[in-house]
Amino acid sequence: MTIQLSRLFRFSPVSKTITAAAEQDKSLVFFVTDEGELSNKWENDYLKNHEACMFRILRLLEKSSIIIRLEEESPEAAVLCAFCPEEKAPYISIVKNGEVLANIPHTISTQSQFTAAIRAAFPSATPPVNPNTPAALFAERKARLDAQQGARNAQEQKERLERLARDKARREAETPARKKYLAEQKKLREDEIAEKRRILMLVENDKIERREREKRKVHGPAPAPVREKEGKKPVASGETLMTFRLLNGTMLKNTFPSESKLADVRKWLDKNRGDPQVPYNFQQIAPLMLLSASDEDLSLAELGFSHGTTLVLTNKTQGGMPINVGEWNPEWAE
Structure with a gap:
C-alpha cells in the first residue's frame, strides 16, 4: 500500500495550519526543501517508500501530525528559522x-x-503541555479576545435596542407637541399671507386714489352710488349693528349678538344678500385691512366690533382686491 503524497503535504498558509494543529492536538512537521538532490531523495525515496517499516512511520506522521512542505527561500521558511535554526x-x-x-x-x-529520527520525535508518552509556550499563550489570548468580542457585541445589541425604544417613546410623546407646532406654523403662514395682502391692498388703493384724483381734476367729482336709505335703530346692550356694502354697491344692515362669530355673520349674509353670489372677503374700513379666514373664528366683540362697524365685500375671484378708496363715502357707515 502506498500513501499518496497529497495526503501528507498540505499546501496551506502556515498561520491557518498552526491553528488547525492546535485544534486537532497534532504536531507540525515542516519539510524544508531546496529542490536539490538530497531534498528529492528525502521526498521521493524516503517519504514514498512502501516498505513495511517505513509505511508504519508514514502512518504515524499522518495520524499524529500535519506535514507542510516549504521552499527554502519562502517567507514561511524564514519564519521557521527563528524556531529551528x-x-x-x-x-x-x-x-x-x-x-x-x-x-x-x-x-x-x-x-x-531518517526512520530513527522520526520515531524518536513521537514517543509513546506525550509530554505535558507547557502553558507558557507561545502556542498556548496564543490560544489563551485568542479565547480571551473572542469572549471580549462576544461581550461587546451583546452590549452593542442591547444599547441599540434601548436606543430604538427611547426613540419610539420620544416620537410618541412628541406627537401632541408636534401637532401644536404644525398648527402654530400654519397660523403664522396665514398671518404672513394676510399681511402681504394688506400691504398690496394699501399700495393698490394708493394707485387708485391717485388716478381718481386726476379724473376729478378733469371731469369733476363722480356721482355718489345709489344706495338704500335706512333709518337708524337703537342698539341694545350686548348687540352689534353691522353694516355691509355688497358687491353691487347696495347696503345691508342687521343687528347681531356681540358674542356671535364672524362666521355666523357670514352665514346670515349669504342667506340675505341680493348681489351676485360669488366668493368674497370682508374688508374692514377703519382701520383699512382685509379680514382673514382665522378672523372668522373670533366673535364680534373679540374683533372690536362691539359698537358696530361697516364691512365691505370684495370679490375673492378677482384676487380679493379692496374697494376703490376714491369711491368710499363715509355715509355708508351710518
Whole structure:
C-alpha cells in the first residue's frame, strides 16, 4: 500500500495550519526543501517508500501530525528559522505546542537514520503541555479576545435596542407637541399671507386714489352710488349693528349678538344678500385691512366690533382686491 503524497503535504498558509494543529492536538512537521538532490531523495525515496517499516512511520506522521512542505527561500521558511535554526536544506522540524520536538538535519543520508529520527520525535508518552509556550499563550489570548468580542457585541445589541425604544417613546410623546407646532406654523403662514395682502391692498388703493384724483381734476367729482336709505335703530346692550356694502354697491344692515362669530355673520349674509353670489372677503374700513379666514373664528366683540362697524365685500375671484378708496363715502357707515 502506498500513501499518496497529497495526503501528507498540505499546501496551506502556515498561520491557518498552526491553528488547525492546535485544534486537532497534532504536531507540525515542516519539510524544508531546496529542490536539490538530497531534498528529492528525502521526498521521493524516503517519504514514498512502501516498505513495511517505513509505511508504519508514514502512518504515524499522518495520524499524529500535519506535514507542510516549504521552499527554502519562502517567507514561511524564514519564519521557521527563528524556531529551528538550521542553516542548510533539506531539513525537517517537528513542533508541537510551540516546542521543537526534533530537528532532522541535512546530514542524515540513510533511510534508517531518517526512520530513527522520526520515531524518536513521537514517543509513546506525550509530554505535558507547557502553558507558557507561545502556542498556548496564543490560544489563551485568542479565547480571551473572542469572549471580549462576544461581550461587546451583546452590549452593542442591547444599547441599540434601548436606543430604538427611547426613540419610539420620544416620537410618541412628541406627537401632541408636534401637532401644536404644525398648527402654530400654519397660523403664522396665514398671518404672513394676510399681511402681504394688506400691504398690496394699501399700495393698490394708493394707485387708485391717485388716478381718481386726476379724473376729478378733469371731469369733476363722480356721482355718489345709489344706495338704500335706512333709518337708524337703537342698539341694545350686548348687540352689534353691522353694516355691509355688497358687491353691487347696495347696503345691508342687521343687528347681531356681540358674542356671535364672524362666521355666523357670514352665514346670515349669504342667506340675505341680493348681489351676485360669488366668493368674497370682508374688508374692514377703519382701520383699512382685509379680514382673514382665522378672523372668522373670533366673535364680534373679540374683533372690536362691539359698537358696530361697516364691512365691505370684495370679490375673492378677482384676487380679493379692496374697494376703490376714491369711491368710499363715509355715509355708508351710518
